[in-house]
Amino acid sequence: MSPQTNIQMIGLIIANTFSATSILFAVAMLMKNVSLYSTFTGIMSALAGFVTGAFLPIGMFPANIQKVFAFIPTHHGATMMREVMTKEPLAATFGSVAYQTVKGTFMTAQEIVDIYTAENG
Numbered sequence: 001m002s003p004q005t006n007i008q009m010i011g012l013i014i015a016n017t018f019s020a021t022s023i024l025f026a027v028a029m030l031m032k033n034v035s036l037y038s039t040f041t042g043i044m045s046a047l048a049g050f051v052t053g054a055f056l057p058i059g060m061f062p063a064n065i066q067k068v069f070a071f072i073p074t075h076h077g078a079t080m081m082r083e084v085m086t087k088e089p090l091a092a093t094f095g096s097v098a099y100q101t102v103k104g105t106f107m108t109a110q111e112i113v114d115i116y117t118a119e120n121g
Contacts, residue, residue, distance in 0.1 A: 001085075001088065002088065005085075005087070005088060007083060008084045009084055009085070011076060012080055012081050013081075015067065015077065016073070016074065016077030016078075016081070019073040019074070019077065020048075020073065020074050021076075023073070024044060027040070028040070048074055049077050051069055051072050051074050051078075052074055052075060052077075052078035053075075053078060053079075053082075054078075058075070074112065
């Protein structure tokens with residue numbers, strides 16, 4: 001990874017940690033019972049895995065649930081980190097090959113090879 005990518009990741013980790021911690025801290029301050037807090041942290045830990053797409057891809061959830069995820073900062077933070085982490089490897093792997101759905105339908109392997117050959121010689 002490039003130094004710029006590392007700096008971006010550090011910034012995203014700090015921002016995501018701060019946002020998630022501050023929201024959960026505010027909710028935890030409302031709880032007065034230790035057993036309630038323990039239950040809450042267990043549920044929130046599992047929920048965080050689903051919201052970030054760690055357990056299941058977000059696209060597998062119903063559309064209504066996906067709309068709820070849009071209001072949760074952790075979801076956006078995970079998406080941004082995923083994009084930063086995969087940008088360089090995808091560029092190295094696929095170069096400037098156009099997306100498969102450029103024509104509105106999936107392209108055949110031969111069409112992808114033709115585009116790659118035309119762009120890269």
